[in-house]
Amino acid sequence: MSSITVHRHSQLPSDKYALIDSYCTDLDCDCRVVYIFVVSQSQQRQVASITFGWQSLEFFRKWMGADEVDDMIRDLKGPALMPMGPQSEFAPILRELVGERLQEKAYVQLLKRHYKEFRKALTATKKKSDLSW
Numbered sequence: 032m033s034s035i036t037v038h039r040h041s042q043l044p045s046d047k048y049a050l051i052d053s054y055c056t057d058l059d060c061d062c063r064v065v066y067i068f069v070v071s072q073s074q075q076r077q078v079a080s081i082t083f084g085w086q087s088l089e090f091f092r093k094w095m096g097a098d099e100v101d102d103m104i105r106d107l108k109g110p111a112l113m114p115m116g117p118q119s120e121f122a123p124i125l126r127e128l129v130g131e132r133l134q135e136k137a138y139v140q141l142l143k144r145h146y147k148e149f150r151k152a153l154t155a156t157k158k159k160s161d162l163s164w
């Protein structure tokens with residue numbers, strides 16, 4: 032599992048923060064967005080919820096069927112704080128740290144791979160339940 036270890040940070044408590052990636056469960060939707068939940072290991076609670084889309088702004092503009100790139104599309108690309116997800120007072124700083132992690136190609140590759148695997152598993156589950164009808 033991916034994590035960020037924070038030590039002697041001016042704005043964040045020293046802790047290990049787990050990054051738990053999660054994906055859209057709608058098979059008809061190929062949004063290419065990941066939800067990253069940041070969980071404090073010492074407190075065992077979710078302290079930030081972040082969305083990130085690995086495609087270009089142009090991809091998300093088309094996806095939304097919009098004429099131009101607006102704030103909603105910029106938030107879709109992110110990394111942005113999820114409006115509906117649990118957050119904490121540290122969420123904005125954690126968003127920055129996760130943003131730095133998202134600069135690492137290997138991490139983004141891992142998320143893309145998880146997205147594919149997740150959808151594959153979802154398809155398999157759906158086929159099984161179709162059969163049982």
Ligand SMILES: [Zn+2]
Pocket residue numbers: 055056057060061062063
């Ligand atoms: Zn989706």
